[in-house]
Amino acid sequence: MLTLFVRRVVRLVVVLVGVTLVTFAILHVSGDPVALMMPEAPEADRAVLRVSMGFNDPLAVQFGRFVGNIARGDFGNSFFHREPALPLVLARMPTTLLLTGLAMGLSLLLAIPIGILSAIRRNSAFDHGATLVVFLGTSMPVFWTGIMLILLFAVQLRVLPVSGWESWAALVLPGFTLATFSTPLLLRIVRSSMLEVINLDYVRTARAKGVSEWFVICRHALINAALPLVTVAGLQFGLLLGGAIITETVFAVPGLGRLIVGAIRQLDFPIVQAGVFVIALMVVLVNFAVDMLYVYLNPQIRVR
Amino acid sequence: MKRWALLALVLTLTVLMLPAALPAQPKDTLTVALVSHAPTLDPHMHFERVGILVNINMFDSLLHRNPKLEFEPSIATSWKALTDTQWEFKIRKGVKFHNGDTLTPADVKYSFDRVIDQTKKSPQYGNVRAIKEVKVIDAETVHIITDKPFPLLLERLVFFPIVPKKHVETVGDQAFGATSPVGTGPWKFVEWKRDQLIRLEAFDQHWRGKPAFKTLIFRAVPEVATMVAEIKTGGVDLIREVSPDIQPELKTHPVAYISSTPILRVHQIELDMRVPPFDKKAVRQAANYAIDKQTIIQKLMAGLGRQVATVVQPLAFGFDADIKPYPFDKKKAKELLAQAGFPNGVDITLHSSSVANRPQFEALCEMLTEVGIRATPKMWDPGPAWNKFSQAEGKGTHGIYGTWGNYSVFDADAVLHPLYHSEPGGWYGKWYTRVEGLDRLIDEARSTVDQPRRKRTYTQIQQMIREEAPSVFLWTQYDTLAISKKVQYAARPDEWLWLFDAKPAAAR
Numbered sequence: 097m098l099t100l101f102v103r104r105v106v107r108l109v110v111v112l113v114g115v116t117l118v119t120f121a122i123l124h125v126s127g128d129p130v131a132l133m134m135p136e137a138p139e140a141d142r143a144v145l146r147v148s149m150g151f152n153d154p155l156a157v158q159f160g161r162f163v164g165n166i167a168r169g170d171f172g173n174s175f176f177h178r179e180p181a182l183p184l185v186l187a188r189m190p191t192t193l194l195l196t197g198l199a200m201g202l203s204l205l206l207a208i209p210i211g212i213l214s215a216i217r218r219n220s221a222f223d224h225g226a227t228l229v230v231f232l233g234t235s236m237p238v239f240w241t242g243i244m245l246i247l248l249f250a251v252q253l254r255v256l257p258v259s260g261w262e263s264w265a266a267l268v269l270p271g272f273t274l275a276t277f278s279t280p281l282l283l284r285i286v287r288s289s290m291l292e293v294i295n296l297d298y299v300r301t302a303r304a305k306g307v308s309e310w311f312v313i314c315r316h317a318l319i320n321a322a323l324p325l326v327t328v329a330g331l332q333f334g335l336l337l338g339g340a341i342i343t344e345t346v347f348a349v350p351g352l353g354r355l356i357v358g359a360i361r362q363l364d365f366p367i368v369q370a371g372v373f374v375i376a377l378m379v380v381l382v383n384f385a386v387d388m389l390y391v392y393l394n395p396q397i398r399v400r
Numbered sequence: 401m402k403r404w405a406l407l408a409l410v411l412t413l414t415v416l417m418l419p420a421a422l423p424a425q426p427k428d429t430l431t432v433a434l435v436s437h438a439p440t441l442d443p444h445m446h447f448e449r450v451g452i453l454v455n456i457n458m459f460d461s462l463l464h465r466n467p468k469l470e471f472e473p474s475i476a477t478s479w480k481a482l483t484d485t486q487w488e489f490k491i492r493k494g495v496k497f498h499n500g501d502t503l504t505p506a507d508v509k510y511s512f513d514r515v516i517d518q519t520k521k522s523p524q525y526g527n528v529r530a531i532k533e534v535k536v537i538d539a540e541t542v543h544i545i546t547d548k549p550f551p552l553l554l555e556r557l558v559f560f561p562i563v564p565k566k567h568v569e570t571v572g573d574q575a576f577g578a579t580s581p582v583g584t585g586p587w588k589f590v591e592w593k594r595d596q597l598i599r600l601e602a603f604d605q606h607w608r609g610k611p612a613f614k615t616l617i618f619r620a621v622p623e624v625a626t627m628v629a630e631i632k633t634g635g636v637d638l639i640r641e642v643s644p645d646i647q648p649e650l651k652t653h654p655v656a657y658i659s660s661t662p663i664l665r666v667h668q669i670e671l672d673m674r675v676p677p678f679d680k681k682a683v684r685q686a687a688n689y690a691i692d693k694q695t696i697i698q699k700l701m702a703g704l705g706r707q708v709a710t711v712v713q714p715l716a717f718g719f720d721a722d723i724k725p726y727p728f729d730k731k732k733a734k735e736l737l738a739q740a741g742f743p744n745g746v747d748i749t750l751h752s753s754s755v756a757n758r759p760q761f762e763a764l765c766e767m768l769t770e771v772g773i774r775a776t777p778k779m780w781d782p783g784p785a786w787n788k789f790s791q792a793e794g795k796g797t798h799g800i801y802g803t804w805g806n807y808s809v810f811d812a813d814a815v816l817h818p819l820y821h822s823e824p825g826g827w828y829g830k831w832y833t834r835v836e837g838l839d840r841l842i843d844e845a846r847s848t849v850d851q852p853r854r855k856r857t858y859t860q861i862q863q864m865i866r867e868e869a870p871s872v873f874l875w876t877q878y879d880t881l882a883i884s885k886k887v888q889y890a891a892r893p894d895e896w897l898w899l900f901d902a903k904p905a906a907a908r
Contacts, residue, residue, distance in 0.1 A: 125788075126784040126785070126787070126788055127784050127787040127788035128787075128788075131787075132787065133521065133523055134521075134523055134525060134526060141518065141525065141526070141529070144518065145518075145521060148519075174439065176439035176440070176446065177439040177440055177577075177578075178439070178440055178442070178445055178573065178574060178577055179574055179577075179578055184594075187594070188594075188595075239623075243623075243625045243626070246625070246626060246629050247629065250629060250633060251629050251632055251633055254633065257635060258626060258629045258630045258633055258635050259621060259623075259626045259629075259630060259635070260596070260597075260619065260635075261596055262596075262597075345622045345623050346623045346625075346626055347623075347626065348595075348596075348619065348620060348621040348622065348623070348626060350593060350594060350595035350596035350620070351595075354595050354622065355594075355595065358436065358595075360783060360784060361782070361783050361784070363784060363787065364439075
């Protein structure tokens with residue numbers, strides 16, 4: 097148990113260092129931020145700025161300085177916001193996490209009952225209907241779904257605001273849009289893993305004991321079918337953070353994704369680095385939690 | 401199954417009966433949607449259109465420009481050139497900052513000093529670097545001294561906001577840009593939720609009087625379809641850059657109307673004159689003859705464009721209406737191409753990051769191909785890859801299609817120098833353009849404040865580039881706003897949203 101924990105923590109550190117290195121490398125071959133910071137200025141003036149910002153030092157020196165600063169929690173000042181990058185990034189986190197969490201919650205809320213029902217009533221009209229919806233959900237790109245939902249609920253029916261983040265009502269459409277992206281896969285996973293266990297001996301034994309059908313499904317079958325679901329949900333979380341960028345753009349949600357995409361366009365290195373670092377940390381932590389959940393769900397892992 | 405159907409029905413009905421969640425818009429609030437927010441509210445520390453549009457409603461500059469593009473007094477009540485390099489400005493008395501302080505000439509001097517000071521890294525430094533010094537003469541007089549004659553000075557002063565010295569020094573640059581911007585403009589700062597909204601409130605003591613709308617909100621709405629949905633449902637009152645394909649619908653819409661005006665943005669294909677085939681004048685001219693500008697304007701731009709003979713536009717100082725655009729003449733184009741040694745045509749690649757103008761770009765390449773200049777369009781996303789490509793020397797390219805907005809400076813210099821001067825620091829001209837004697841003429845026109853003389857030089861330049869064709873000259877475009885019928889406002893040629901002029905529409 098302890099070795100498992102330590103192994104995972106080491107992996108976490110390795111991933112973060114790797115992500116930092118890759119981000120740094122990509123950014124530094126991607127162009128000259130000084131030209132964007134000083135439009136209309138002669139080259140001589142830009143050169144002065146370049147030197148003062150340390151862009152002329154060897155890349156290794158720049159990377160060393162960068163890592164040293166991160167270790168002290170300092171990602172540097174945003175070139176354009178003229179403020180420390182990390183607080184700017186952290187200020188957006190709650191919004192993006194709320195949106196992602198909402199979508200994930202909604203997905204599980206839909207996927208688990210529908211998946212179970214599909215498995216129990218395999219090949220029924222309900223099962224086929226669910227499969228059809230899954231195909232629809234996976235085939236529609238998030239931005240398109242989002243715009244269609246806006247047109248229906250905000251423009252035609254006028255029951256929800258078009259965009260923004262000012263009221264609880266404004267959360268509904270983006271949350272649902274993002275959920276359409278993650279629900280189908282989760283639903284398929286629930287269905288197939290339920291199908292795997294539902295005819296196994298121990299389930300039949302439980303039934304034979306006269307345990308109520310609900311209890312059999314929830315306590316015996318679902319717990320054992322949950323392992324793949326947890327794995328995929330953990331991975332989906334990272335994908336959702338990516339999908340959130342598009343959803344944030346369509347619904348004008350002031351989240352982390354928009355901050356990072358804007359920063360990439362302007363080559364605002366500190367924001368991109370802080371943002372990617374924080375997102376990587378989130379993904380790694382969630383998967384870390386998933387690993388720990390395994391231990392709870394499957395005692396066999398504990399033994400190894 | 402029936403239970404599920406019932407549940408679905410109940411859910412749908414519940415959603416439909418939710419209390420209308422649309423925020424009721426109070427009549428004294430004006431909401432504007434911009435694609436994004438500038439990274440700071442400090443008017444000196446960014447150079448983005450979306451930021452300028454917000455700043456001008458919070459800050460005043462020395463001069464103002466009316467919708468007819470004439471200079472008007474603002475913080476400066478009068479101005480005159482004392483010599484070629486020295487200007488005198490009289491400062492308006494009793495102007496109040498939002499925090500109650502009175503504006504003094506010291507604030508004016510401080511505002512310039514913080515941009516000219518290179519250690520502050522202002523992106524606007526390049527605009528005013530010709531200013532050597534700002535001197536406070538007395539309680540109402542300021543002198544601006546330039547290192548050489550600087551004919552664009554007044555143009556640059558239209559957006560050069562005056563900030564309160566004492567306040568900025570007390571709170572610091574960072575807080576001034578993020579949480580406590582203070583100006584003298586019609587609206588004062590209330591709150592900024594980044595990438596969400598900027599809320600401003602009418603300033604009672606503004607020297608022009610109180611603006612018509614008590615609250616002014618700038619929302620950040622990056623997606624065009626969303627913006628259009630917002631204006632249709634009354635979620636916002638004003639959106640910019642309405643593209644031609646959605647104009648017909650908004651023109652006849654019950655809650656919104658359209659306002660269009662020609663603006664200072666010119667389209668062109670800059671040609672790489674260093675390499676074949678565009679090292680030959682005849683090929684460059686052939687490309688100009690090959691384009692049916694009028695058809696593109698009519699079919700792809702809803703008629704909202706005007707052909708131009710060069711890159712100098714009708715709205716800019718120095719424009720010469722006697723110089724006519726290249727006519728559309730396929731036969732002539734083919735002849736010129738053959739003369740230049742390409743009777744069987746030639747293959748080229750053109751690049752663009754102007755995603756909003758993709759249809760035009762593709763049509764241009766098609767028209768060039770028809771006369772034998774077989775052009776492959778390469779469309780870029782305006783992100784880092786494009787920045788790197790366009791910051792490199794542009795080797796292996798034949799031309800770039802793009803637009804130039806003159807930085808809203810209504811003077812030929814603001815397009816000629818960056819596009820064609822070979823001095824480093826400008827746009828593509830420093831790599832692409834090789835026209836004998838052009839540098840000298842551009843320098844000559846910017847080194848005097850004698851306007852009639854400048855005008856003559858610009859005529860000469862326009863004749864020269866029309867003949868030499870360093871670009872394929874195309875058209876100038878319009879800006880189109882969609883505005884709520886509750887609000888009275890009109891698009892301006894400088895693309896400003898000067899919302900002091902916005903009024904609630906008379907009740908219908």
